Amino acid sequence: xxxxxxxxxxxxxxxxxxxxxxxxxxxxxxxxxxxxxxxxxxxxxxxxxxxxxxxxxxxxxxxxxxxxxxxxxxxxxxxxxxxxxxxxxxxxxxxxxxxxxxxxxxxxxxxxxxxxxxxxxxxxxxxxxxxxxxxxxxxxxxxxxxxxxxxxxxxxxxxxxxxxxxxxxxxxxxxxxxxxxxxxxxxxxxxxxxxxxxxxxxxxxxxxxxxxxxxxxxxxxxxxxxxxxxxxxxxxxxxxxxxxxxxxxxxxxxxxxxxxxxxxxxxxxxxxxxxxxxxxxxxxxxxxxxxxxxxxxxxxxxxxxxxxxxxxxxxxxxxxxxxxxxxxxxx
Amino acid sequence: xxxxxxxxxxxxxxxxxxxxxxxxxxxxxxxxxxxxxxxxxxxxxxxxxxxxxxxxxxxxxxxxxxxxxxxxxxxxxxxxxxxxxxxxxxxxxxxxxxxxxxxxxxxxxxxxxxxxxxxxxxxxxxxxxxxxxxxxxxxxxxxxxxxxxxxxxxxxxxxxxxxxxxxxxxxxxxxxxxxxxxxxxxxxxxxxxxxxxxxxxxxxxxxxxxxxxxxxxxxxxxxxxxxxxxxxxxxxxxxxxxxxxxxxxxxxxxxxxxxxxxxxxxxxxxxxxxxxxxxxxxxxxxxxxxxxxxxxxxxxxxxxxxxxxxxxxxxxxxxxxxxxxx
Numbered sequence: 233x234x235x236x237x238x239x240x241x242x243x244x245x246x247x248x249x250x251x252x253x254x255x256x257x258x259x260x261x262x263x264x265x266x267x268x269x270x271x272x273x274x275x276x277x278x279x280x281x282x283x284x285x286x287x288x289x290x291x292x293x294x295x296x297x298x299x300x301x302x303x304x305x306x307x308x309x310x311x312x313x314x315x316x317x318x319x320x321x322x323x324x325x326x327x328x329x330x331x332x333x334x335x336x337x338x339x340x341x342x343x344x345x346x347x348x349x350x351x352x353x354x355x356x357x358x359x360x361x362x363x364x365x366x367x368x369x370x371x372x373x374x375x376x377x378x379x380x381x382x383x384x385x386x387x388x389x390x391x392x393x394x395x396x397x398x399x400x401x402x403x404x405x406x407x408x409x410x411x412x413x414x415x416x417x418x419x420x421x422x423x424x425x426x427x428x429x430x431x432x433x434x435x436x437x438x439x440x441x442x443x444x445x446x447x448x449x450x451x452x453x454x455x456x457x458x459x460x461x462x463x464x465x466x467x468x469x470x471x472x473x474x475x476x477x478x479x480x481x482x483x484x485x486x487x488x489x490x491x492x493x494x495x496x497x498x499x500x501x502x503x504x505x506x507x508x509x510x511x512x513x514x515x516x517x518x519x520x521x522x523x524x525x526x527x528x529x530x531x532x533x534x535x536x537x538x539x540x541x542x543x544x545x546x547x548x549x550x551x552x553x554x555x556x557x558x559x560x561x562x563x
Numbered sequence: 564x565x566x567x568x569x570x571x572x573x574x575x576x577x578x579x580x581x582x583x584x585x586x587x588x589x590x591x592x593x594x595x596x597x598x599x600x601x602x603x604x605x606x607x608x609x610x611x612x613x614x615x616x617x618x619x620x621x622x623x624x625x626x627x628x629x630x631x632x633x634x635x636x637x638x639x640x641x642x643x644x645x646x647x648x649x650x651x652x653x654x655x656x657x658x659x660x661x662x663x664x665x666x667x668x669x670x671x672x673x674x675x676x677x678x679x680x681x682x683x684x685x686x687x688x689x690x691x692x693x694x695x696x697x698x699x700x701x702x703x704x705x706x707x708x709x710x711x712x713x714x715x716x717x718x719x720x721x722x723x724x725x726x727x728x729x730x731x732x733x734x735x736x737x738x739x740x741x742x743x744x745x746x747x748x749x750x751x752x753x754x755x756x757x758x759x760x761x762x763x764x765x766x767x768x769x770x771x772x773x774x775x776x777x778x779x780x781x782x783x784x785x786x787x788x789x790x791x792x793x794x795x796x797x798x799x800x801x802x803x804x805x806x807x808x809x810x811x812x813x814x815x816x817x818x819x820x821x822x823x824x825x826x827x828x829x830x831x832x833x834x835x836x837x838x839x840x841x842x843x844x845x846x847x848x849x850x851x852x853x854x855x856x857x858x859x860x861x862x863x864x865x866x867x868x869x870x871x872x873x874x875x876x877x878x879x880x881x882x883x884x885x886x887x888x889x
Contacts, residue, residue, distance in 0.1 A: 276756075390616075391842055392842070420615070420781070420821065421615060421824045423824065447754070452829055452830045452832070453827070472830045473830050476831075487754055491754060491828060492781075492786065494822065496787070498787065498806045499787075500787065502787060503758065504755065504758035505755035
């Protein structure tokens with residue numbers, strides 16, 4: 233990806249000690265994201281996408297071991313002090329989580345949570361902060377924002393709570409917003425509204441955004457670049473258009489084919505991916521996808537493929553047998 | 564009065580729901596969970612039931628089994644009225660109907676072994692011979708693609724979500740039921756596992772001649788397995804029709820909205836940002852007339868005043884709308 237990078241993740245690895253041994257949640261990931269661009273991170277549960285976002289935010293569990301560098305806006309977050317991080321997270325780095333019920337404080341009103349954030353981080357007086365809070369709620373599509381300030385999270389629907397969480401995340405004009413499965417807990421009609429809202433605010437504020445999801449359909453129309461993760465590693469990365477035009481990694485293709493589509497006839501057998509993701513406490517020598525891959529040969533089981541350049545610009549994939557355009561395999 | 568939407572011309576449907584009403588009392592308010600719903604499922608058919616959370620689709624599924632009491636209406640299973648049945652007869656009838664839930668891990672008792680979990684329905688049904696029970700448990704596990712012997716004495720936490728859902732399906736199959744209600748069976752599963760489970764359900768249906776009520780909020784998932792689809796909104800059915808036809812030519816504006824909202828995995832398809840939006844109103848005080856009118860771009864005074872009846876808009880496709888899409 234071209235342009236000055238706002239965020240660059242350099243060889244980041246995250247290890248978690250568990251009762252069953254060391255769990256490598258993120259395995260040497262490199263990513264860059266220029267200001268004002270959107271990156272989709274796609275993968276199934278346990279692929280490390282959430283741990284990666286937590287590594288970027290420096291919000292890893294205490295026991296986790298992080299290696300590598302996370303450069304954000306010219307600073308290495310890994311070596312920042314707790315106080316510096318707090319300031320950064322307040323002003324430039326924001327996050328929206330999957331479940332708005334757990335990210336909002338249930339015993340404080342929406343108004344308190346929003347106004348407090350504004351006063352604390354932007355040094356606003358109470359009446360200015362209040363006015364700004366109302367504007368923000370209106371901007372994220374909440375009807376009757378004045379009245380909502382007095383309400384508690386449980387009095388709102390899931391979609392409305394997620395809008396409030398987005399309003400809080402946007403309140404200090406962040407440079408980067410990380411949205412971690414922001415619509416997974418929501419209905420499909422509400423999902424579309426929330427994704428539209430995020431896209432609109434991202435463009436309007438020219439902020440960079442990382443959209444984490446398990447659904448390739450969600451990233452397709454709403455990101456500039458996509459990184460596909462499997463077993464802790466990025467296995468394919470490309471500009472969104474290029475990726476959907478030509479997938480190189482069999483896993484990406486399999487993930488897309490496994491989604492039921494509206495234009496296929498009922499009772500068509502779905503091309504399922506056999507087996508399941510590997511146990512992250514038992515690393516595999518070769519390609520992590522090889523036990524489920526129908527193209528796997530001996531080399532795939534012995535040797536780990538690294539991200540290599542495809543013919544198209546900025547397209548990288550980690551596979552010894554990338555898919556050809558025709559759907560066959562190359563050598 | 565019986566709604567036409569239910570009358571599908573099937574002479575002896577396996578399940579027939581007539582004007583079913585289910586309400587809950589919360590504090591001093593009444594939640595209108597299912598309001599005057601009628602439908603039929605033919606033998607060997609899969610009926611998909613879709614709608615957003617809170618629309619009453621799960622309540623409808625449970626009310627069919629009388630796990631929720633109905634305020635009024637009838638449920639006929641294989642010609643017999645479940646709503647009027649005494650508890651003994653009901654218990655016998657329930658052997659023929661099984662349920663599969665959304666969260667496969669939560670629906671297995673964490674302290675019991677897989678073999679005992681699957682044998683439980685047999686014990687309740689009075690199968691006394693342990694070797695017969697063992698055989699039937701093994702057959703059921705085998706059918707869902709699990710190797711029985713190594714897992715009989717293991718506990719649920721040793722299995723992944725997808726495997727737990729296979730175990731739940733095995734438990735549902737062990738009594739050789741005629742009818743299975745699947746309530747969001749794949750929505751807690753990952754994409755790659757979801758396809759495996761959907762394929763498995765289809766195989767089981769063909770192999771054991773099952774009839775399915777498949778409840779889900781994901782239209783594409785529902786379409787993949789259903790012969791006909793019923794769309795529910797705020798306690799009422801909006802539209803019923805053959806899957807392919809319903810998705811190709813939705814007649815009810817709500818069905819169209821649901822289809823419109825599905826994210827398409829193709830970057831050349833720009834997301835439609837003009838979806839008529841808003842959220843469903845509360846089922847405690849549903850809107851008068853057509854319940855969808857508060858979100859509907861076509862709503863007018865008639866929609867406010869009159870509940871739209873189910874009408875046949877195209878052969879075998881029924882919609883409850885004053886201004887159906889053509």
